Amino acid sequence: MFNFILKYSCIISSIILFTFTSCKNNTISENDKNISDTLNDKNVNPALTQINKLITEKPGDAQLYIKRSQIYIQQKKTNEAISDADRAIKLDSSVADGYMAKVDAYFSANKSRDAKNTLEKVELKFPKNTEALLKLAELYFIVKNYQKAIEYINKALKIDITLSKAYFLKGNVYAESGDTTRAISSLITATEQDIKFEEAYFDLGIIFAARKNPIAFEYFTNVERINPTNANLAFARAKLLQDLLKFNEAISLYTQITEKDKTRSDCFYNIAYCYLEGKKDKQKAIEFFTKAIAANPNYIEAYLARGYVYALLKDIQSAKADYNMCLKLSPNYEGAIQGLNELKK
Numbered sequence: 001m002f003n004f005i006l007k008y009s010c011i012i013s014s015i016i017l018f019t020f021t022s023c024k025n026n027t028i029s030e031n032d033k034n035i036s037d038t039l040n041d042k043n044v045n046p047a048l049t050q051i052n053k054l055i056t057e058k059p060g061d062a063q064l065y066i067k068r069s070q071i072y073i074q075q076k077k078t079n080e081a082i083s084d085a086d087r088a089i090k091l092d093s094s095v096a097d098g099y100m101a102k103v104d105a106y107f108s109a110n111k112s113r114d115a116k117n118t119l120e121k122v123e124l125k126f127p128k129n130t131e132a133l134l135k136l137a138e139l140y141f142i143v144k145n146y147q148k149a150i151e152y153i154n155k156a157l158k159i160d161i162t163l164s165k166a167y168f169l170k171g172n173v174y175a176e177s178g179d180t181t182r183a184i185s186s187l188i189t190a191t192e193q194d195i196k197f198e199e200a201y202f203d204l205g206i207i208f209a210a211r212k213n214p215i216a217f218e219y220f221t222n223v224e225r226i227n228p229t230n231a232n233l234a235f236a237r238a239k240l241l242q243d244l245l246k247f248n249e250a251i252s253l254y255t256q257i258t259e260k261d262k263t264r265s266d267c268f269y270n271i272a273y274c275y276l277e278g279k280k281d282k283q284k285a286i287e288f289f290t291k292a293i294a295a296n297p298n299y300i301e302a303y304l305a306r307g308y309v310y311a312l313l314k315d316i317q318s319a320k321a322d323y324n325m326c327l328k329l330s331p332n333y334e335g336a337i338q339g340l341n342e343l344k345k
Helices: 046-057 062-074 078-091 097-108 112-125 130-142 146-159 164-176 180-193 198-210 216-226 233-243 247-260 265-278 282-295 300-312 316-329 334-343
Strands: none
Touching (some): 097 112, 097 130, 130 146, 130 164, 146 164, 164 198, 180 198, 198 233, 216 233, 247 265, 265 282, 265 300, 282 300, 300 316, 300 334
């Protein structure tokens, strides 16, 4: 009745797109200059205050506007970010940096269609720019056009065969399309090109963990070596321990996670599973399914699982209440309908 599979984790960098212009102009009009300046804004963060000071001193430096555009994106001020990217392009349209900044801003503003169209134009302007090619590949990956994604990745690799991000992205494309053998090969190549590629090691660990292969622990160890604070690492290890039927160790690690974060309903849910399937302790299972629900009152799978355990304990009223709660959250929830039918037998 229950599915406790940890899904494959594709950790892809945020897609970065950019727009095209053929204009090269080393002066900025007074009107442009007034569009997004915050030089007199007293409610700014220190980084913005500092970059404003530098822009005052060097108003013709395109890189300063790019840096400020990035700050605006962090502040979710996308119009200002786009304006600063435009300024950088007007100052120097012969390099891709300004265009890249504008793509960041477009994507932050959820203008992915405009970003894609302009990115394709930029490919013509900067045909050797591998970052642009990979961003196009990322975009096609997101919309599940895997063939086009691979096409752009291969274009980038023809320019630079050492691109670790290209192999990483190719690994994710293969993994999502179901070709885990090629996914493993590409991700391993990514780590060979960059021995500190945290996300590639993690995804390799997830793939092998899905196969219940203990070699996954080695990849998780590499992740810890690179980034001891990786937020997903402890859960991935605990889930692998659970799948390897090492229930006590899994419970211990899940418990460590919940002690730091009481909102981790997924951990409470998996602890309940360990007690139910591994230790045959139905009361403990109910206790932790209940904690999962307390952490997430809309956790429909937890209601279903708790209802199932209540049914095993012949507590028909409690089982019925949980199944009905499932139907309240999702009127056609098949598991709950099946559970209620079982109670009638």
